Amino acid sequence: MDFEGWGPRRWASHFNQMLNLANPPDRYRFDISALAMETSCSLFPEDPITKVGKEELDGFAGALVPSASRTRWGIVYGAGQSRGRRRFTIAHEFGHYLLHRKKYPDGIHSSEAGIDGRTRLQIEREANEFASWLLMPLDDFRRQVPPTGKPDFDVLGDCAERYDVSLVAAILQWLRYTERRALLVVSVDGFVKWSWSSERALTTGAFIRTSRGPVELPPASAAGRELFTPEARSGVDHPTGVWFDEPARELSFKSERYDAAYTLLHLGDDPGWNRVARRHSL
Ligand SMILES: [Zn+2]
Structure with missing residues (x-):
């Protein structure tokens, strides 16, 4: 398959269709590390993601790092992140891998602001869009909170729980589509x-x-x-x-x-x- 020109939403919807078909019991709380490693191995055997792990990342929340030979990639996330934040960070770095690794062969480091989606940097915005759409599919989110709904922290907290992300990530995704x-x-x-x-x-x-x-x-x-x-x-x-x-x-x-x-x-x-x-x- 030719993935040239695929944007963040196209990639996210590709994996969502796959997950919808497989429909595992943890459909919305799936193992993001396993997804990144398994799918990159089958789609891009010449340079797959072979490792996802925690590291002390001074000043950064996550990173996409190549091996010395440039034939393998690793995703690292900073220590001290909650489970939900960690999951979003991994999805964000997976987005960098799919969308930006050819252009940035030396890898990419992401700040906390980049991962929250608060920066105007295009590659950070794209990685975030991918992570948000992958972890919080819009069709399902809209069923939880309609675009004209006026949710409180309990409702948005339930969404964060459903998608296994932080409360802030769920609120930002709701803000993206609300009318x-x-x-x-x-x-x-x-x-x-x-x-x-x-x-x-x-x-x-x-x-x-x-x-x-x-x-x-x-x-x-x-x-x-x-x-x-x-x-x-x-x-x-x-x-x-x-x-x-x-x-x-x-x-x-x-x-x-x-x-x-x-x-x-x-x-x-x-x-x-x-x-x-x-x-x-x-
Ligand atoms: Zn980033």
């Missing part, structure tokens, strides 16, 4: 570390720019006041002016493990100025 205006905000010590908006939120101006440095959390928000109560986790409604120039529903909790606060913001469907902007563009 709603929503964003994820990750903060540390009262400052936004990074944030990711759904397409509709982004194009209607609902985003937080952190590229020029950390941004302070809104002082009236639950996360800004460090009110990490069960109520804040299931959602509190804020009037205009707390997060944006429109009302927002905030869901926030703090992860002790990562010492970070996670905030999901659900915004309304139709901000007024967007209606105006659309009318002018017609």
